[in-house]
Amino acid sequence: MEKHRNQTARDSMRSTMLPYGQQWIDDQDIEAVVGILRGDFITQGPAIEWFETKVAHYVGAKYAVAFTNGTAALHGACFAAGISAGDEVITTPITFLASSNCVLYQGGTPVFADIDMDSYNIDPEEIKLKLTDRTKAIIAVDFTGQPVEIDRISMLSRDRGIVLIQDAAHSLGASFSGRKIGGWADMTMFSFHPVKHITTGEGGIIVTDDEDYYRKLVLFRNHGMTKNPEELISNDGPWYYEMQELGYNYRMTDIQAALGVSQMDKLDSFVARRREIAAAYTEAFGGMKGLIVPKQHPSAESSWHLYVLRWDPQYFSADRETIFNELRSLNIGVHVHYIPVYMQPYYQKLGYRAGLCRNAEVYYQTAMTIPLFPRMTASDVSDVIDGVRRVYNKYYTGS
Ligand SMILES: *Cc1c(COP(=O)(O)O)cnc(C)c1O
Secondary structure, rough: HHHHHHHHHOOOOOOOEEOOOOOOOOHHHHHHHHHHHHHOOOOOOOOHHHHHHHHHEEEEEOEEEEEEOOOHHHHHHHOOOOOOOOEEEOOOOOOOOOOOOOOOHOOOEEOOOEEEEOOOOEEEEEEEEEOOOOOOEEEEEEEHHHOOHHHHHHHHHHHHOOOEEOOOOOOOOOOEEEEEEOOOOOOEEOOOOOOOOOOOOOOOOEEEHHHHHHHHHHHHOOEEEEOOOOOOOOOOOOOEEOOOOOOOOOOOOOHHHHHHHHHOOOHHHHHHHHHHHHHHHHHOOOOOOEOOOOOOOOOEEEOOOOOEEEEEEHEEEHHHHHHHHHHHHOOOOOOOOOOOOOOOOOHHHOOOOOOOOOOOHHHHHHHEEEEEOOOOOHHHHHHHHHHHHHHHHHHEEOO
């Protein structure tokens, strides 16, 4: 009988896996890319600047420098900030590896500050506790698309002459106190991986108002090399180029940039749809005891990259892994974002230890990302809600 009921439950669910995130490419995007493929420049052409200008204008920044991906862009920001051996950089453990790996690339030392249990973002009070004379920068991550308390964090960094880098891979289109993310920090990174708000396949960008950072970023993504007559130390003739810094080849292609330009036209509607779906989830799950829905800071307007649902273990007869597997078996592509970075074997080898950030570890034990992306249909959204309710009812024990 029990078996039969489960069978029926499963049959009524979807037949294909609903991922936690996915791109939305339309005919206009495809034509934009084809246009570049038929043209003269597939890389180092004019589309890069079109894309940079469009993103800078949208977020309210003076300059933008596109990179091959968001990780390379963060590496560039750490270079421009002058991070090197002996420098400490404060960041959150609840983030993708790249937010702190970029510090290691430059020989710096990541220092992890614990998260706030309402927003899951880095806690400004915890940042204060981790500041030392060697703190060179803060990399603040807008986890799930909800901006960090960027007003308080900017004040902290400005007072101490620390560089503020915002990892806004999750928060393109988000605002804090009515001002778009991208207009707040010294440098802000956006990623264009397919699960993010808009995509270029792979891609990333740094926006900044500072001309000096801008110049360094442009050098860094192209081997540290310049042909700009105003910047040359000497000049042997019209062929002359000069390598002034150790840079990389981190250039975005025009194929990617053209896709980005076309995707930017849809950003606001993508964000609006993400907000709609998030609101539907909060309405559905907000009243279910044992489920913890994401709380929002009153000044933060999230662009909702991720929706994290936490399962309070004291209310359920199954552990998080069982609940996770059950949802996957219903083709609801749940995920966990993220394992605290310092728990990774590589970081353990560097000497970081469990227990470093208590909130982050509690958060990690209970978190589950449920699918959220603009192309989800009403029926996809109700599949998620039904699936969560079903698994909830199966394991809810009442307290
Ligand atoms: C996606 C992501 C990155 C890295 O971006 P890529 O474009 O994938 O290199 C960095 N930080 C966070 C928080 C991300 O989610």
